[in-house]
Amino acid sequence: MKDETIIKNLKTIMNRRGISQRELANMIGKDETVISRWFAGKVGISTSSIKLLETVLGEKILIESDKKRALITGVTGQDGSYLSEFLIEKGYDVHGIIRRSSVDFRERIAHLEGHPQFHLHYGDLGDSMSLVKVIGMVRPDEIYNLAAQSHVQVSFDSPEFTADIDATGVLRVLEAVRACGLEKTCRIYQASTSELYGKVEEVPQNENTPFHPYSPYAVAKLYGFWIVKEYREAYNMFCCSGILFNHESERRGETFVTRKITLAAARIAQGMQDCLYLGNLSSLRDWGYAKDYVECMWLILQNKIPEDFVIATGVQHSVREFAYYAFKHVGIELEFRGEGLREVGVCVKVRGNVSKDLVGKELIRVSEDFYRPTDVVNLWGDPTKAKAKLGWNPSKTSFEELVKLMVESDMAKVASEGVAAKVRTNLAEYLEKGIVK
Numbered sequence: 001m002k003d004e005t006i007i008k009n010l011k012t013i014m015n016r017r018g019i020s021q022r023e024l025a026n027m028i029g030k031d032e033t034v035i036s037r038w039f040a041g042k043v044g045i046s047t048s049s050i051k052l053l054e055t056v057l058g059e060k061i062l063i064e065s066d067k068k069r070a071l072i073t074g075v076t077g078q079d080g081s082y083l084s085e086f087l088i089e090k091g092y093d094v095h096g097i098i099r100r101s102s103v104d105f106r107e108r109i110a111h112l113e114g115h116p117q118f119h120l121h122y123g124d125l126g127d128s129m130s131l132v133k134v135i136g137m138v139r140p141d142e143i144y145n146l147a148a149q150s151h152v153q154v155s156f157d158s159p160e161f162t163a164d165i166d167a168t169g170v171l172r173v174l175e176a177v178r179a180c181g182l183e184k185t186c187r188i189y190q191a192s193t194s195e196l197y198g199k200v201e202e203v204p205q206n207e208n209t210p211f212h213p214y215s216p217y218a219v220a221k222l223y224g225f226w227i228v229k230e231y232r233e234a235y236n237m238f239c240c241s242g243i244l245f246n247h248e249s250e251r252r253g254e255t256f257v258t259r260k261i262t263l264a265a266a267r268i269a270q271g272m273q274d275c276l277y278l279g280n281l282s283s284l285r286d287w288g289y290a291k292d293y294v295e296c297m298w299l300i301l302q303n304k305i306p307e308d309f310v311i312a313t314g315v316q317h318s319v320r321e322f323a324y325y326a327f328k329h330v331g332i333e334l335e336f337r338g339e340g341l342r343e344v345g346v347c348v349k350v351r352g353n354v355s356k357d358l359v360g361k362e363l364i365r366v367s368e369d370f371y372r373p374t375d376v377v378n379l380w381g382d383p384t385k386a387k388a389k390l391g392w393n394p395s396k397t398s399f400e401e402l403v404k405l406m407v408e409s410d411m412a413k414v415a416s417e418g419v420a421a422k423v424r425t426n427l428a429e430y431l432e433k434g435i436v437k
């Protein structure tokens, strides 16, 4: 690292924060002439002085390489973990923001901890000071704002928290970037959502489809979408939203419908659960693979101009179909009978190691507990713009492949969990609602 670059970084920070040479000298307990000699290039700046300056200023002046730096909020989540892997592979230095928790919820990124290109910092989207501190310290080239209370059902139970993080949290990130003087250099990706289309006004949905949010989560995310657009236009910032349709994976949270189904199918096939309770089986979604979607987040920030994009596969399936294929993969053929709350998924055939005793049993039942006060039932995305402008391939992983890889992963997980899984099963059914029956 050349001294000139360190001095340049130091001068930028001093100018931005209005710190004079004399004030800096006082802050680090040195004579002002030492600073003048550094600035004139007469003496080199020692490693211990660099460390002292960084500690006193709370910002980095030694940038160890010319690697691009990315900061990911929500790094412990499904998308955050895949995006970290993707960016590390691209050669980035990846910094993630984590929250303090009384138990360790970092299993999705455990394999990355200790990697020389992977760094974690404490922060919270509800805490502006922490954001300014981390962004000022990391000085990222790109920020991926993935942190959110991301469960739609939970947003009905915790609407205020959801608004604070999913709406105001976005504003806090944008303002923190401005406060650190990075608005001209730092590109920002906002994790927006197909939930904005909510009570849909047309199918399939594209970038011009009107929004009609239909849950506290979607209303909060709509604010996030508009504030990003506002900062793009008002301050010329490179900030964009990816309007992502549902994307799933082996790492999907266990209370989202796809993962709830694949885990239950694996448990039922291995004799560890009797029945799966679901809500609206007729709800339609455009489900893609999360690993494919994080590439698009990156592509959106590499685009020449800041623009919003719909990211989807362009293929739609119902919850019922997802369940049918997931159970089929574990060796259970289902037939759906009845309607509404009385609809059931009955086992009509088994194969492989699955017990024949399951034949004739109701393995899926509908419970009102999983109905939402307002439900979004017809999401279907049109990825034409992303295909044309970003060169992104929406058909990399098919629906059938996605179901298969999730089921296979859960079959292995359940097999290895053994008895412990049996104990948790009763809880897992109702974790989503925060209740135990």
Ligand code: NAP
Residues within 6 Å of the ligand: 073, 074, 075, 076, 077, 078, 079, 080, 097, 098, 099, 101, 105, 123, 124, 125, 126, 145, 146, 147, 148, 149, 150, 151, 165, 191, 192, 193, 194, 243, 244, 245, 246, 247, 248, 253
């Ligand atoms: P996820 O698995 O639920 O992860 C959410 C992340 O946000 C976690 O890392 C969580 O940290 C973090 N977080 C929550 N509250 C926070 C706070 N106050 N401060 C800092 N971090 C906080 O979600 P995901 O599926 O990866 O989705 C990523 C983003 O894309 C979310 O914004 C989601 O709304 C959006 N999105 C997702 C989809 C999808 O289908 N997956 C589709 C469209 C949009 P903890 O681990 O500490 O809880």
Ligand code: GDD
Residues within 6 Å of the ligand: 150, 151, 152, 153, 192, 193, 194, 195, 244, 245, 246, 247, 255, 256, 257, 258, 260, 277, 278, 279, 280, 281, 283, 284, 285, 319, 370, 371, 372, 375, 376, 377, 379, 432
């Ligand atoms: N979670 C859940 N549990 N959903 C169920 C169940 C059940 O037992 N039974 C039926 N569903 C229906 C829901 O009513 C909804 O219509 C659909 O399945 C999908 O629900 P989720 O998997 O919880 O996802 P989501 O679509 O509400 O939200 C996800 O996708 C959004 C993008 O459209 C989340 O990842 C959001 O963060 C994301 O923005």
